[in-house]
Amino acid sequence: MSDGSFFALNGYHFALGAVGAVVILAHWLPRFFSRREPAASGLLILLGMGVFALVPGVPSFPDPRATPFPWEIVSELCVIVALFATGLRIDRLSDWSRWGPTARLLALTMPLTILSVAVMGWAFAGMTAAGAILLGAVMAPTDPVLAADVQVGPPQEGGEHPVRFALTTEAALNDGLAFPFVYLGILVAAEGLAPATWGVEWLARDVFWRIAVGTAMGAAGGWALGQVLFAVPRKAVLAETSSGVVALAGVLLCYGTTELVEGYGFIAVAVAGLVIRRVE
Known part of the structure; x- marks a missing residue:
């Protein structure tokens, strides 16, 4: 030319x-x-x-400060896939005593970390109470991807040491369980630091309802997707086609429907991964 x-x-x-x-x-x-x-x-x-x-x-x-929406969507998709995959990695749930360290990490360590970061942000960095709470909620959860090297291996690999099991299950659930504190920061920003005004609503809606709905939707969605992949029809199961896109579609379906009924989608996809692993 x-x-x-x-x-x-x-x-x-x-x-x-x-x-x-x-x-x-x-x-x-x-x-x-x-x-x-x-x-x-x-x-x-x-x-x-x-x-x-x-x-x-x-x-x-695109600059995320000027056009945040595409970055939000890509980040959200990456997180839900990572959380689902983390749930899939657990081979043995064993008895409930094995979940003791996970429960302590989620119910004690994470809230205390959020409180510590919030206090330091408010007292030493001059942040508002709402901003400090949001900072704590963002920084407290363990990243399920960055923590992968100290978690359990892929499915059926074994080596599920109690410490690795605790870190893996905690990383799968803590992103979703940090959301009540995100909403707490938003409530404080909108209505002030007055728990008498919004405390009951926050506990009922953002803590109990959304966590319970996310868990239930994840269990139901994981069971249904497991049946589609591994059980029905019995002699021609979809998993034999190695069609990973169906699993991805199931994750999106589970996440989207959970958010539609005001549950925590991050919890739902992690629970779905655990349940699908049991069905398989």
Whole structure:
């Protein structure tokens, strides 16, 4: 072509190549330094920053401060898939005594962490009470992806040490159980630090109702999806087709319907993963 457009450089293709290279390097480089595979998240962030700083022609992504909606959707989808996958990893539920450390992490450690962060934000950083509560609610939950290296392995791998079991089950449920404190921060921002005004409503709706509905919807959705994948029809089950997109669709269905009835979808997808594993 005389105008030279045959060799035109497209920023979109630069971005695709850079993303592929960064993902491969982030998972490959640690093999030089350790036989164990450390979490690649930090390397992904550093290498991504390097790409945008050094590689010419890479298009800029939308600024999350100006266009937050796409980032919210992508983040939400990533979290619900990660929580569902964390629930799937649990091979043995065993007896209820095994859940004791998980219950203490969720019912004692996480609220105390939220309280500590909120007090420090309010007392030392000069934040408002509402902002400090929201900061605590955001920072307290364990990331189910970043904590993967100290959790149990994939399904049927075994090695479910009690500590790993506690960390895995806690990471699966704590994102959803942090939501009551998010709503608490919103209530304080809207109506002030006056528990007599909104305390009963918060406990009834944001704590008891939404947690109970999320748990029930997750159990029902997980059982139904398990039947579709592994039981019905008996001689031609859908799981034999290795159609992972059906499992993803089931997660989206479970999450969406739970949110429609005012339950915590994050709790629902984690419980669905646990129940599907039992059905399978």
